[in-house]
Each structure stands twice: as C-alpha cells, then as structure tokens.
Amino acid sequence: MQMAHYTVIRDGAVWRINLAGKNYGPYATQSAAIRDAIDTAGKAVTTGYQARVMVQEEDGSFREEWRSAPAVPSV
Template sequence: MTRAPAIQYFVETQNGEWTVRRDGKRYGPYRDRSVALRQAVDAAHTSGRNDRPAQVLVQGEDGTFMAEWTYGDHSYPPPD
C-alpha cells in the first residue's frame, strides 16, 4: 500500500482564478493553470529536497483532484 506524501499542494480554480492551496492557505492567484502548476511543483520539489516528500494534485473539470507530480517519481523540472 502506497502512502500519500506528507505534504500536498492542490492546484485549483476558484472564482475563475487559479490558486495553489497547502495546509488551508491559498497562494496566487496565477494567470493560468500552467503557471499555478509550475509554482506548486517548484514548492513540492524544494520540500522534497528538504526530506519532506510532497505531491501536487490538480483539480479537474469535475472538481476532483488527480496526482500530477510527486517528488521522487517525476522529473524536475517537469517538461513544459
């Protein structure tokens, strides 16, 4: 059974703006999904390098979140 990383960054759209949420705090807004995603991956990568594994989840059109990037499983920087 795989455990979810201790730190999760949620890339989501709220009121038409893209934000990143972690531990109940929101960061942004960002001009679009790709910019918000890159900010979240950069933060998750820094966290992972500091021995705090992290994961980025992105909100889909149906409102559910899917894992998009996980420290140690995906390349950094991610391809554009």
C-alpha cells in the same frame, strides 16, 4: 517522513495553490499554478519532505500531477 500536499484549485476566474489549508496565488492560468506548485514541492523535498501536487479538474475531481520519489531507507 512528512508529506507536503500541494493542491492546484480553481477560484473563480483564477487558480490558486492550497497548502495546509492556506491558499497562495492568484495565477492567471492552471499551467502557471501547476509549474509553481511543482517547483515549490521540489524545494520541500530538499528540506526532507515527500511531496505531491494534485490538480482540480473541470468536473471538480482531482488528479495527481507530480509526486516525489519515495525515500530510500538507510541501511
């Protein structure tokens, strides 16, 4: 199963969501970008992807904000 990586990044005075090298947004706040990233990641899960949302911290590091549950193998 493929993994969709959504990364919330700071871009000057705004926030964006990066997916596969393409930026989406802008968002006025980090929390608005996070909410949209989690919502979009959840939709990716319904189409067969695993997904996670990473968030850029003030110091430039990244933390995991959300991750879909691992797929349960069919028996």
